Amino acid sequence: MTALHADPDEIRTLFSRAMSEMYRAEVPQYGTLLELVSDVNREILQRHSELCASLARNDELDRLSVERHGAIRLGRAEELFDIRRVFSVMGMHAVGYYDLSVAGVPVHSTAFRPITDAALRHNPFRVFTSLLRVELIEDEVLRRQAEQILAERQIFTPRALELVNIFETDGRLTRPQAEEFVCEALETFRWHSEATVSLDVYRKLHDAHRLIADVVSFKGPHINHLTPRTLDIDAVQAGMPRRGIVPKAVIEGPPRRNCAILLRQTSFKALEEPIIFRQTDGKSAQGMHTARFGEIEQRGVALTPKGRELYDALLASARQARAAGSTTGDYDAGLAGAFTAFPDDWAALRSQGLAFFRYSATPAGVEAGKRRALPSTLDQLVAEGLLRYDPIVYEDFLPVSAAGIFQSNLGSDAQQSYAARSNRAAFEVALGAEVHDEMTLYAKTEKDSVERAMNQLGSPHI
Numbered sequence: 001m002t003a004l005h006a007d008p009d010e011i012r013t014l015f016s017r018a019m020s021e022m023y024r025a026e027v028p029q030y031g032t033l034l035e036l037v038s039d040v041n042r043e044i045l046q047r048h049s050e051l052c053a054s055l056a057r058n059d060e061l062d063r064l065s066v067e068r069h070g071a072i073r074l075g076r077a078e079e080l081f082d083i084r085r086v087f088s089v090m091g092m093h094a095v096g097y098y099d100l101s102v103a104g105v106p107v108h109s110t111a112f113r114p115i116t117d118a119a120l121r122h123n124p125f126r127v128f129t130s131l132l133r134v135e136l137i138e139d140e141v142l143r144r145q146a147e148q149i150l151a152e153r154q155i156f157t158p159r160a161l162e163l164v165n166i167f168e169t170d171g172r173l174t175r176p177q178a179e180e181f182v183c184e185a186l187e188t189f190r191w192h193s194e195a196t197v198s199l200d201v202y203r204k205l206h207d208a209h210r211l212i213a214d215v216v217s218f219k220g221p222h223i224n225h226l227t228p229r230t231l232d233i234d235a236v237q238a239g240m241p242r243r244g245i246v247p248k249a250v251i252e253g254p255p256r257r258n259c260a261i262l263l264r265q266t267s268f269k270a271l272e273e274p275i276i277f278r279q280t281d282g283k284s285a286q287g288m289h290t291a292r293f294g295e296i297e298q299r300g301v302a303l304t305p306k307g308r309e310l311y312d313a314l315l316a317s318a319r320q321a322r323a324a325g326s327t328t329g330d331y332d333a334g335l336a337g338a339f340t341a342f343p344d345d346w347a348a349l350r351s352q353g354l355a356f357f358r359y360s361a362t363p364a365g366v367e368a369g370k371r372r373a374l375p376s377t378l379d380q381l382v383a384e385g386l387l388r389y390d391p392i393v394y395e396d397f398l399p400v401s402a403a404g405i406f407q408s409n410l411g412s413d414a415q416q417s418y419a420a421r422s423n424r425a426a427f428e429v430a431l432g433a434e435v436h437d438e439m440t441l442y443a444k445t446e447k448d449s450v451e452r453a454m455n456q457l458g459s460p461h462i
């Protein structure tokens, strides 16, 4: 790499910054939220020196202030194929498959994100990307119409695709090309206050599902939220009303704990925005559409398959209790109650194989390694204080939470269910690649850290 070229990490940072600026200009409440999150994070870091030290040790402090995720919803297979190529220029790759049809949302999704430790440290920008499952529109006439409307749109500028081609051929972009690419790619995510359909067609699509109207009626897949990461989601949730923001009633994901696991999220309602519809008689009509919202998240440790299984089971039991008729306050209490079965200290999470950790040699370990033969198991090395372990942060999403976020912003009347099966194979055909398995990525990060730590101790074998 020469100074004349921009690497994918830099392009991602430029893009994430440009996106944040665009969204801040379009949705003022997003700016307010960023300020609230940064105030809360500063306070938490001042109060919790141990957390602060752990974040610093793992190069997570710097990324915190730039960390955010966004979401888009695509309409056809070709769009997913090309967005994969666009994100690849920024070092973002599809990780995980999420089927949301089970929750009454006619989409399936993946997350585009950096996958190496170094890239995540640089800037962990992610985009939750959904593809509409047009086949779930029951009315055949409407389904055909939706397909036809989508077939006619081109969500990328010609120059963006040209630059993607250059990247694929040359393996990199020059700095001026990278800057141009960021401007061109941004166009795809921009809000359009003019619909491509008439008010009548919009209403039909909307009656089929609000999300279908959101995907089909516009020129492109506007970014529908950008989410900063907070170190204390309860504090932000409580602080929102004071700044004129009304969050949804419950926080999705696990309850508040000493040792944060996976992901907790909350959102606030979409804006009602005026839209101009193009009528068939050549005139235009005025209407409204809600799509854009705000969200915050708190990230905790990534769970192993065993930990995830336990999480899913406990969450399901808490949700069943809610379905059986309890109120919001009860849900939080019920959730906390259900999760008492999930160990809440780092030593237990590690020794029971419930979470992934990053190992490093302690100064005492490095010293001891020079003087004597060291114990040969991880547990012994940890017990003697020669190795330290820190949580590996969860970089992905949760399908049940995502469904809750979708629902809260689609309006509570949008409950619907689809009999369809999840269709990962079709998703991957559209994508033109397999999605990465997140568990494999976390396991590799842990394993690599062990190898590095053992080298630091001067004992290359465990």
Ligand code: OOG
Pocket: 070, 071, 072, 073, 128, 130, 224, 265, 397, 398, 401, 402, 403, 405, 406
């Ligand atoms: C995506 C909703 C899911 C999350 O953070 O889980 C999501 C959407 O509304 O398009 O953003």
Ligand code: NI
Pocket: 069, 070, 071, 128, 225, 227, 295, 405
């Ligand atoms: Ni989100």
